[in-house]
Amino acid sequence: MSGTDDLVTYEMRGDVALLGLNRPEKRNAISDRFVEAIHDAVTRASSEAKAGVIHGHGTHFCAGLDLSEHSEKPLFEAVKGSRRWHAVFDAIERGTIPFVSAISGAAVGGGFELAAATAIRVAETNAFFALPEGQRGIFVGGGGSVRIARLIGPARMGDMMLTGRVLDAVTMEAWGGVSYVVETGEAVDRAVELADRMAGNAEFTNYAILNALPRIADMSSEDGLFTESMVASLATMTPEAKQRLKDFLEKRAAKVEAPGG
Numbered sequence: 226m227s228g229t230d231d232l233v234t235y236e237m238r239g240d241v242a243l244l245g246l247n248r249p250e251k252r253n254a255i256s257d258r259f260v261e262a263i264h265d266a267v268t269r270a271s272s273e274a275k276a277g278v279i280h281g282h283g284t285h286f287c288a289g290l291d292l293s294e295h296s297e298k299p300l301f302e303a304v305k306g307s308r309r310w311h312a313v314f315d316a317i318e319r320g321t322i323p324f325v326s327a328i329s330g331a332a333v334g335g336g337f338e339l340a341a342a343t344a345i346r347v348a349e350t351n352a353f354f355a356l357p358e359g360q361r362g363i364f365v366g367g368g369g370s371v372r373i374a375r376l377i378g379p380a381r382m383g384d385m386m387l388t389g390r391v392l393d394a395v396t397m398e399a400w401g402g403v404s405y406v407v408e409t410g411e412a413v414d415r416a417v418e419l420a421d422r423m424a425g426n427a428e429f430t431n432y433a434i435l436n437a438l439p440r441i442a443d444m445s446s447e448d449g450l451f452t453e454s455m456v457a458s459l460a461t462m463t464p465e466a467k468q469r470l471k472d473f474l475e476k477r478a479a480k481v482e483a484p485g486g
């Protein structure tokens with residue numbers, strides 16, 4: 226693990242890999258070395274687990290870019306650093322297994338960008354979200370202009386960056402930036418529960434959800450519908466789909482239950 230494994234703890238819970246950002250004394254601020262540790266852990270999880278959860282040790286999820294390193298960087302090094310974040314976060318967003326983020330405390334700047342790369346965000350009531358790049362004189366560089374803008378809309382993202390406003394978990398849920406709000410101390414358990422549910426899906430379907438949906442969103446309607454037909458047909462061809470459909474038809478698979486049912 227290239228000497229970086231202490232920065233991200235790794236544990237398996239059944240089929241789910243639990244990745245813990247482990248630099249609490251710096252509020253899990255992401256240094257260059259930390260990006261590589263995240264990469265190593267994501268690569269390991271992608272080969273060993275069926276789903277993953279990312280959480281932060283200490284009281285905060287992640288304070289974003291390590292500003293102490295960034296201030297020293299020459300221009301081209303900063304560009305390469307940002308591109309490395311893109312590659313690592315892309316492996317989270319469009320890899321082979323789905324990830325869930327469990328957010329407590331700050332999800333700020335690059336911390337919010339990291340959470341935005343996961344398929345689902347679970348936030349505790351104490352969580353807060355900000356994009357203080359305007360105040361710091363920098364710009365998002367970890368994929369936020371694409372991922373966060375798509376989650377909450379470019380106008381709201383611009384509002385956060387321009388004004389430095391800080392949103393609580395409930396407001397961020399209303400804005401579409403998180404999917405679940407839970408009590409303090411409960412995010413990891415809920416995230417593992419959701420990841421476990423995803424781990425029970427057909428692997429190819431999970432892969433198609435992660436990889437086809439964002440690409441189809443980038444396409445024209447015509448191209449998107451065509452691509453959808455191709456992906457849908459491929460999914461149906463897998464032995465796993467054939468078995469699961471047979472199980473349903475022979476009444477061995479769970480039905481869809483009405484909420485509260």
Ligand code: 1HE
Pocket residue numbers: 250251252254255285287288289290291292293307310331333334335336357358361363364365366367
């Ligand atoms: C850091 C960082 C950091 C904390 N880089 N060292 N991100 C920010 O602008 C957020 C800056 N951080 C904060 O606003 C606060 O630290 C928190 C709200 C996250 C947490 O507050 P608190 O009171 O719990 O902790 P603290 O006392 O502020 O910080 C503890 C230590 O962590 C302290 O160092 P110490 O040596 O004085 O103990 C802080 O300096 C250090 N620390 N955050 C470096 N970010 C790919 S582009 C992405 C662009 C961005 O991410 S911009 C947003 C950057």
